[in-house]
Amino acid sequence: MKDFLWILIVIAIAMVFPILFFIRENPFDTASFLSLQEKELVAWQRARMQISSRRTNHLETFKDMQKNSEPFKNVNSCILIGSAPVKKRLLTIGISSVQRPQRSYLLDTLQSLFYSSSLSEQKHFIVLVHLADPDPMWRGQMISNISTIFKPYIQASQLVVINMPLKSYLPLKKLKKNFNGTTAHVAFHSKRNMDYAFLMNFATNHSDYFLMIEDDVKCVPGFVTQIATTVSAWENKPWVTLEFSPLSFTGKLFRTRDLPSFVNFLLLFYQEMPYDCLLSHFHDLLMQQTPVQFLPSLFQRMGNYSFFEGKFNSLKDKEFEEDDISSPNNPAxxxxxxxxxxxxxxxxxxxxxxxxxxxxxxxxxxxxxxxxxxxxxxxxxxxxxxxxxxxxxxxxxxxxxxxxxxxxxxxxxxxxxxxxxxxxxxxxxxxxxxxxxxxxxxxxxxxxxxxxxxxxxxxxxxxxxx
The missing domain is CATH 2.60.120.260 (Galactose-binding domain-like)
Known part of the structure; x- marks a missing residue:
């Protein structure tokens, strides 16, 4: 955590001016969608978060970050299934999925999303899936299953599946070891940060809001209407994310206009810490000190095993209200x-x-x-x-x-x-x-x-x- 200690604001102010000068003289391109104003914002973030007693030459650190960002120039996600909707929707629901050692819950999650939504609700959202695992056999099997089971939703432009080639990722070797993590653990979370960044980058222009969920969750019926009602009430209030579940990255709602800034934040600090921790720091930077959470939760985890090495993880949302399943009918x-x-x-x-x-x-x-x-x-x-x-x-x-x-x-x-x-x-x-x-x-x-x-x-x- 030493690299992320907050220090006196006067030191940050003293450092930001040469950084802003550097940007104007040497414009960098972490991703193609950054405006000059956004570059200045990222530089300010970098100045606030990287100052420590062990680092005195912050300008050189920032230049190194630019060099590492070169692979993100002019990269485009590959659409594997479906096509992006022509008409802008209210909501994009984003899922980034990788292969799990135990079993995949992605198909169950997709079923829950569509089954928990009425036909009228489905007209207002698009589900975007990033198949982020490098294994081509796994991707091929998932493409086949999704194409078969969810064909009506694909044809209605309600489901799109994408992939970003691994060659477009930033380096995943010689990463920093923070939080006493193993090399494999750091590499895993560093890649996941970029998985989410690519997903959000693709989602920026297709809706007004973006909802992030994991690939192992089930939803309460009518969750789309509940989110839309909440957004309407908070439309003119300041917030970075609205949270409809306390579980990791699940149930976090963004305005799509804020996604470019967060995408670049994930890319700049991809090797520093996991995405949920980076989101917390992103909140601090944009002055949302307290999470805006709504109960009861709209999402619950299905599985008991984590992404990383299939380790057992019994974390469940205690605020999620389970539906009672009636007895089967079994007609003649x-x-x-x-x-x-x-x-x-x-x-x-x-x-x-x-x-x-x-x-x-x-x-x-x-x-x-x-x-x-x-x-x-x-x-x-x-x-x-x-x-x-x-x-x-x-x-x-x-x-x-x-x-x-x-x-x-x-x-x-x-x-x-x-x-x-x-x-x-x-x-x-x-x-x-x-x-x-x-x-x-x-x-x-x-x-x-x-x-x-x-x-x-x-x-x-x-x-x-x-």
């Missing part, structure tokens, strides 16, 4: 399967609401168990549980759930399926985001995508309908 249906069952196990056991289960002694790629509803229905939630309830044995490790819609060509099946989601640890628990072309769901199909090494137990297929 016919069940058929290509799985090879034992003699005393019947497929209907998987759909019953009692403690019975269906056991298949073997399964192959392409095997399925399909629920065909007697009458097509408005399904809003599906839950599939595989494996033993106590020991978790005989799970279907690799499988997916698909929804089929009514078709005049099929009586006991559907010929038009879309992916709902993938099994994770043998389980799927998903909200159904929208009905395809207004059609009602007729079929729910469990599909085996990799041959299991042993038999599988399908404990429950639960359906909620309106």
């Amino acid at each position: 249906a016919f069940i058929y399967t290509s799985l090879k069952a034992t003699n005393d196990s019947v497929p209907m056991n998987a759909y019953s609401l009692n403690k019975n289960f269906f056991y298949a002694k073997s399964a192959e790629v392409g095997s399925h168990l399909t629920v065909v509803l007697d009458s097509p229905a408005e399904v809003f939630r599906v839950q599939v549980l595989t494996g033993s309830d106590l020991k978790g044995e005989n799970q279907l490790k690799e499988g997916q759930i698909e929804l089929g819609y009514a078709s005049s060509n099929q009586i006991n099946d559907c010929d038009d399926y879309i992916l709902l989601g993938l099994l994770v640890n043998g389980i799927l628990n998903k909200q159904v985001l929208s009905n395809k072309s207004g059609k009602k769901v007729k079929c729910v199909r469990l599909l085996v995508t990799a041959t299991p090494s042993s038999g599988i137990i399908i404990r429950h297929i639960n359906i909620w309908v309106n």
